[in-house]
Amino acid sequence: MNRLTKVPSAELNLDAISVVTNMYRAAQGLRNKMERDVLSKYGLSWTAFSLLYDIWVWDSLETKKLAELSGVSKATVSNITNTLERKELCYRTVDKRDRRITYVAITDQGKQVMEELYPNFHKGEIDIVSSLNQKEQQMVSQLLRRVIRHNNF
Template sequence: MINILTKLPINSINLDAIAVVTNIYRIAQGLRNQMEREVLSEYGLSWTAFSLLYDLWIGNAVETKKLAESAGVSKATISNITKTLEQKEYCYRKVDNRDRRITYVTITDKGRGIMEDLYPRFHKGETEIVSSLTVDEQKNISTLLRKVIKQNQF
């Protein structure tokens, strides 16, 4: 890989930056794939549907625009996922009475029940993924990632 990169017309290659970003990407993809396969598939949820349902579980009623920002997807994607979750009776949409352009999504009792059943299993998976790290290492990585998130306004 280094041989290929050093041939590119770039003044200086920052291999450390490449390693950090590549590893973040690999961890994110691996986490997503593993959780979808081992936990979420049993509930018929994709990663994004779970993220949306999680935000609703924590926030109860959330504006579609905020759901899209939180999940890093378009409002159209949120609309499609919300339709699917509505069919499963996990949430419902409601237009704001004061501003008809704003739509809120609210978790239902059934959706809350699913999250109360699902989340302990999801959290067990999170814990297992970082089990090779000490608590201090987990805190250090978390602090450093928050710094990158804040700097880039992710």
């Protein structure tokens, strides 16, 4: 705080700093915890899980949409998809009408992994927010959704 208050700015907003710092720490902490406690057993990174989760929910998605949903670049989707394909968890198809469009779909093995993995992942989600009651969880969720919408994340 001492260092920040010495920054030459009449508009230093310590509340904004606190909120963003805490959101970052929470995001990094939950990512690390889930990778360590759940995803490592399946050899999946957070990003690989995110992609696999989305194609599990939607069955198949265009790579551009998959990148948007996961908050990563199309190049990252391509690299992660390569890894998931090697593990036989997904496969790619090219649009018959427009060969520039590629879809990623989940395999039966990918569905099986997600059906086994997700209940453990969900237990981790519950554990992470266990210090908040239901009303507090709903309030945090609403506030974060507002930040997400406002910033088009």
